[in-house]
Amino acid sequence: MSTPKVTVLMPVYNAGPFLREAMESILRQTFADFEFLIIDDGSTDDSVAIVESYNDARIRLFKNEKNLGISATLNKGIALSSTELIARMDADDISYPTRLQKQYDYMLRHPACALLSTWARVVTEDKKFVRLERYRSNFYYYNLTFECWMYHPTIMFRKKAAERVDMYSMPYSEDYDLFWKLSTRFEIGNLAEPLLDYRLSSSSLNAVTKKKEYDLANEQNVLRNIRYYMGDDFTISMPVLECLRHNFGPVVETGDMAEILACFSVLDAITERILRTENPNGDPRSIRAAHYFKKRFMLMELGKALPKAQSVGLLLRTNAWPILCALALHSLRWRIKEAIRIVGNPLRVLNPQRVV
Structure with a gap:
């Protein structure tokens, strides 16, 4: 069997309710030349049984003897990966069918890019739309100083680049830490289209079960980022x-x-x-x-x-x-467009041939 072109790395921990849908969103990708590296981090539910129910040669399942946590599990996955390109996936999200193809094509066209994200569509547990996370791609580098715009399961990165910045090195806010480190040394990119549904789960580590720990880690990351530019004594x-x-x-x-x-x-x-x-x-x-x-x-x-x-x-x-004037002008333009949309363009009556 030839070496695949991409590794899809997915850690699993008690992900039974959504795992099958997440897996199938990867297995049904239009880009098929990948290995699906799944690492179970000591699940006590039926997660392992769900993974083992699939008969697909692309799946490589590893089981941690005990719960190692997200960072250690992801670093283990990077070490086990047989490819240079690694796409992240979470066990409760849904990748769109063309996600891997579009990311792979971009990385081939941009060999200097070490980290590529996409927009994400945020949904509830039962997949009701919440919001579309869309940001200007050329603003990502600057704004990573202050906040993490990148959704972890949308990421594709280069293995060697991640190894050069010490991979995942924090127990919490591990994704933000890695993305920022990569951005200080390598080109980063973003595909300005949603290629994943990001599910808001009641068992989410960063939003629910370990929210305080993640909030503190995010704060520490931002302070570290600022001092990178301003000096350690700032x-x-x-x-x-x-x-x-x-x-x-x-x-x-x-x-x-x-x-x-x-x-x-x-x-x-x-x-x-x-x-x-x-x-x-x-x-x-x-x-x-x-x-x-x-x-x-x-x-x-x-x-x-x-x-x-x-x-x-x-x-x-x-x-x-100047900012207020720009805002006022933007607001005026929006109001004019809304008025035209609602009542029609009043200038049309000046041309009798266009009156219906």
């Missing part, structure tokens, strides 16, 4: 750090305008350091644009949360009028 208050993560409650609760303004001065300083840091993803135009939109979002959210006097003071002291 200090930042917790409310300002949380504001940069788009958690605005702590800085609003301080009621301290100096602390609120610090959110923007710190953001500007970090952005300047990012611009000056050599990086394969460091396109200045994209970085400045991502900074503009992040700053605009922060101003809008803080403006809504603060008392009116403070909100006006914030806009004045951050020289936000």
Whole structure:
């Protein structure tokens, strides 16, 4: 049997209710030249029996003797992989039929790219639509400093690149940690289309059972990222750090305008350091644009949360009028389009030949 071109790596832990649907979404891919590396991490339900019920030569099942946790299990999978390209999959999500083909084709066209994500469609446990996670692909590098836009089961990465950055090295927020490390040394990419349904599960580690641990790890990751650009001795208050993560409650609760303004001065300083840091993803135009939109979002959210006097003071002291004018113009354009959609284009009556 020839060596496959892609490894699909899927850890499993008590995933019985959704496992079969997740597996079949991979086994029915239009791109068929892959190995399906499944590692059971000590499940106590029928997960192993479900995997073993499939008679497909592409499936390679390994069983941990005891529960090792997600990072150790994924690192084991990377070591066991027989291919350079590794696609991640989770045992409760659904990959679209063309996902692997589109990611494989992209990686072939972009040999310098080490990490590729896609948009994700977020659904409930019973697959009801919640939202579509869609972000500008050229903003990913900048925004990975402050938050993780990439959904773990949408990822395809290169094995050698992951090994060079020490693979998964945190017990929680392990995906964000790996993605950011890869982004500091290699090109990253994103396919601007949804290629996976991401299921919100009641047994999710990062959103439910280990939410506090993941929240703390995410905060530590962001602080590490900022210090990468600003220096190991850089200090930042917790409310300002949380504001940069788009958690605005702590800085609003301080009621301290100096602390609120610090959110923007710190953001500007970090952005300047990012611009000056050599990086394969460091396109200045994209970085400045991502900074503009992040700053605009922060101003809008803080403006809504603060008392009116403070909100006006914030806009004045951050020289936000260009942003406000752009927002007003965007709002006006949207209202005109909506009016035309509802009542029709009033200019049509100027041309009698077009009146129905």
